[in-house]
Amino acid sequence: MNNLAVFATIFFNLILVNNYVLVQFLGICPFLGVSKKVDSSTGMGLAVIFVMVIATAVTFPLQIFLLDAYDLGYMQTVVFILVIAVLVQLIEITLKKYVPALYTALGVYLPLITTNCCVLGVTILAVQDYSDIVAEQGFGLAYAEALICAAGAGVGFLVAMLLFCGVRQRVESSNPPESFKGLPITLVSAAITSMSFMGFGGLVENIINALV
Amino acid sequence: MSEKQSLWKIFTAGIIRENPVLRLVLGCCSALAVTTTVSGALGMGLSMTFVLVCSNIVISALRKAIPDKVHLPCYIVIIATFVTVVQMVLEAYAQDLYDSLGVFLALIVVNCIILGRAEMFACKHTVVESAVDGVGMGLGYIITMLLMSSVREIIGNGSWMGITIIPESVDRMGIMNQAPGGFFVFGCLMALCVFIEKKTNHPIERKTCGEVMLDEIDAAKSEGGDQA
Numbered sequence: 001m002n003n004l005a006v007f008a009t010i011f012f013n014l015i016l017v018n019n020y021v022l023v024q025f026l027g028i029c030p031f032l033g034v035s036k037k038v039d040s041s042t043g044m045g046l047a048v049i050f051v052m053v054i055a056t057a058v059t060f061p062l063q064i065f066l067l068d069a070y071d072l073g074y075m076q077t078v079v080f081i082l083v084i085a086v087l088v089q090l091i092e093i094t095l096k097k098y099v100p101a102l103y104t105a106l107g108v109y110l111p112l113i114t115t116n117c118c119v120l121g122v123t124i125l126a127v128q129d130y131s132d133i134v135a136e137q138g139f140g141l142a143y144a145e146a147l148i149c150a151a152g153a154g155v156g157f158l159v160a161m162l163l164f165c166g167v168r169q170r171v172e173s174s175n176p177p178e179s180f181k182g183l184p185i186t187l188v189s190a191a192i193t194s195m196s197f198m199g200f201g202g203l204v205e206n207i208i209n210a211l212v
Numbered sequence: 213m214s215e216k217q218s219l220w221k222i223f224t225a226g227i228i229r230e231n232p233v234l235r236l237v238l239g240c241c242s243a244l245a246v247t248t249t250v251s252g253a254l255g256m257g258l259s260m261t262f263v264l265v266c267s268n269i270v271i272s273a274l275r276k277a278i279p280d281k282v283h284l285p286c287y288i289v290i291i292a293t294f295v296t297v298v299q300m301v302l303e304a305y306a307q308d309l310y311d312s313l314g315v316f317l318a319l320i321v322v323n324c325i326i327l328g329r330a331e332m333f334a335c336k337h338t339v340v341e342s343a344v345d346g347v348g349m350g351l352g353y354i355i356t357m358l359l360m361s362s363v364r365e366i367i368g369n370g371s372w373m374g375i376t377i378i379p380e381s382v383d384r385m386g387i388m389n390q391a392p393g394g395f396f397v398f399g400c401l402m403a404l405c406v407f408i409e410k411k412t413n414h415p416i417e418r419k420t421c422g423e424v425m426l427d428e429i430d431a432a433k434s435e436g437g438d439q440a
Binding site for chain 2: 022023024025026027028029030031032033034035036037040043044074075076077078081082085107108109112114115116117120121124125128177178179180181182183184185186187188190191192194195197198
């Protein structure tokens with residue numbers, strides 16, 4: 001497969017097959033809470049994509065050139081969470097000063113994302129999955145794949161939020177048994193949404209292989 | 213909360229009255245992800261309890277020293293330190309568990325149970341009270357995790373703690389071990405919890421951290437609207 005096909009496979013796999021929210025259980029909190037409203041879900045999803053890509057762009061080289069190079073791998077958790085916290089603050093300040101339009105759209109969501117497990121999750125998983133490629137195929141390609149992975153994970157989050165938003169509006173107008181009202185029925189409908197995503201297993205590779 | 217809350221009351225609060233997963237709806241990510249096997253759930257529960265107790269103790273001991281403005285980064289560093297300790301211990305002595313918990317071990321750092329308890333409890337109470345709260349909350353978490361993972365492992369894999377219970381001739385419901393099963397079992401357990409609350413006349417309003425987020429978003433938006 002050429003590089004483009006690899007990139008496309010990673011990207012669509014993370015949206016459809018290994019969706020961060022519905023299949024890997026990362027970022028359940030905003031998924032269950034914020035998906036009540038379409039506009040909030042969109043904003044949250046966009047902010048997550050934005051932060052995930054930037055966070056991975058910073059943490060991936062940090063891991064390769066600082067932590068791995070000096071045998072400091074055990075500091076990963078501490079370093080990554082601090083970098084993310086600082087980064088989110090920096091993004092917020094920069095946007096406020098230079099891109100006010102983007103700030104008004106995403107500013108509200110940024111502080112909420114700092115302690116979101118999907119952001120820390122994607123940075124750690126990207127390092128786990130793609131740091132081996134650095135030795136085999138060079139840093140550039142591994143870095144590009146890690147970034148694609150972050151973007152795919154972010155888009156997957158947005159897709160899951162928006163889809164579930166629709167499901168939720170249907171669920172809210174239904175009449176479940178008394179004990180299931182509210183959160184329990186939301187969780188059960190998340191189970192069904194997640195089940196529908198399982199149907200995509202193997203689909204992405206096959207389509208891309210057929211196209212290339 | 214009154215000043216002279218008995219330690220016993222704080223301890224039992226975490227287990228039933230303020231059960232972190234089923235009643236406060238905190239830390240759902242790990243509760244959903246690592247409950248495919250009972251042993252994994254137990255390992256996660258114990259790691260979580262260790263981090264919770266240690267970070268509660270340190271945060272409550274430093275509660276007067278930590279400036280209000282930077283309290284969140286301080287808490288995160290304290291918590292991350294203990295998570296790293298757990299990671300190193302597990303990697304050295306329980307490689308299998310370390311591999312099966314995977315990224316969720318590191319994600320204890322951003323688990324809302326720990327940050328939530330630091331914000332809600334440890335920063336206002338003494339060291340002893342916070343330690344007891346940590347143990348109680350940890351036990352409540354472990355019990356819920358064990359309950360969920362027992363259901364999932366028995367139905368999905370026919371075994372409990374790796375011991376086969378259901379004979380091989382009976383088909384397994386593999387979906388219980390996968391993502392949908394997690395959501396489903398969690399939803400049903402919560403419904404059961406609501407049912408018991410209704411029977412015993414102690415209904416509560418559940419508020420996920422996501423809904424708190426939504427409230428914050430709405431508040432910020434209406435604030436912005438007022439200024440404009």
